[in-house]
Amino acid sequence: MSIARLANGELVVFSAIALDEAGFAEVEQVGRPSFLVVPNGFHRQDAPVWKARYPGMRVVAPGGARSAVEEVVPVDDTMGDFGDPSVRFVAVAGTKGESALVVQHRTGATVVVNDLIGNVQHARGLMRLILTLMGFSGRRPQVPRAYKARAIDDAGRVAQQFRQWADLPQLQRIIMSHGTIIDTAPAEVLRRLADTLSPR
Known part of the structure; x- marks a missing residue:
């Protein structure tokens, strides 16, 4: 939340x-x-x-x-x-009903997403296995494979949205419902994720 x-x-x-x-x-x-x-x-x-x-x-x-x-x-x-x-x-265009928030503050911009990006880093045991299989957990942020299968119907349009967010002035962080906040090079993360969905 x-x-x-x-x-x-x-x-x-x-x-x-x-x-x-x-x-x-x-x-x-x-x-x-x-x-x-x-x-x-x-x-x-x-x-x-x-x-x-x-x-x-x-x-x-x-x-x-x-x-x-x-x-x-x-x-x-x-x-x-x-x-x-x-x-x-x-x-979010290209999805079957996913939304996000963009919050602007004097210190910069924040993108808030739900299932669109997973970045669970600290799960253990069976939960880690389940989240890894679903694509919410891994060595770096990713678009979860389970989410792609059930909720993305146009990967190119989602990639375009990622690139638009990456171009936000003073993008400071990405907050997601599943995982650690991304506050190191968030624009680069979004561009990489865009390329995994739809290479330029």
């Missing part, structure tokens, strides 16, 4: 996970949870917990995942306009 704070103090919650009372209280100290981004049709299970606690939250999901998400919670919006240009919702 990642949370972006808008200029007006409202919060955008991306790929929400259920929290205990102390966890929700900590979030509320940062700002008011106003937008709930369900990034795809696979990471939807905890969305109802947040919607029940914050009934006024607007649920945002990419158009390609809307029907799956609405099996558990109504979707208000597939465009993701948060009223703040520093936090931008992106429906």
Whole structure:
């Protein structure tokens, strides 16, 4: 889960996970949870917990995942306009309903993704084996093979999106739901991943 704070103090919650009372209280100290981004049709299970606690939250999901998400919670919006240009919702072209956030800050830009990139470095035992077979764990960041098989229908367009993100001024980091934050040469990582999908 990642949370972006808008200029007006409202919060955008991306790929929400259920929290205990102390966890929700900590979030509320940062700002008011106003937008709930369900990034795809696979990471939807905890969305109802947040919607029940914050009934006024607007649920945002990419158009390609809307029907799956609405099996558990109504979707208000597939465009993701948060009223703040520093936090931008992106429906990732070339996928069957995957989304991301681009967050601009005075210190630079952050790209937040869900299943699109895996970078699990510290799993052990059986979990490491499973994540490695799925492509979420490895020696370096990668587009998980399980994700490519089930969710990418145009690798060239996804590669184009990676290259666009790589060109963001002052790109500082990539945050993903599965793995360690990439804050060393994130643009180079994105260009390499683009080339694995669609070489120039």
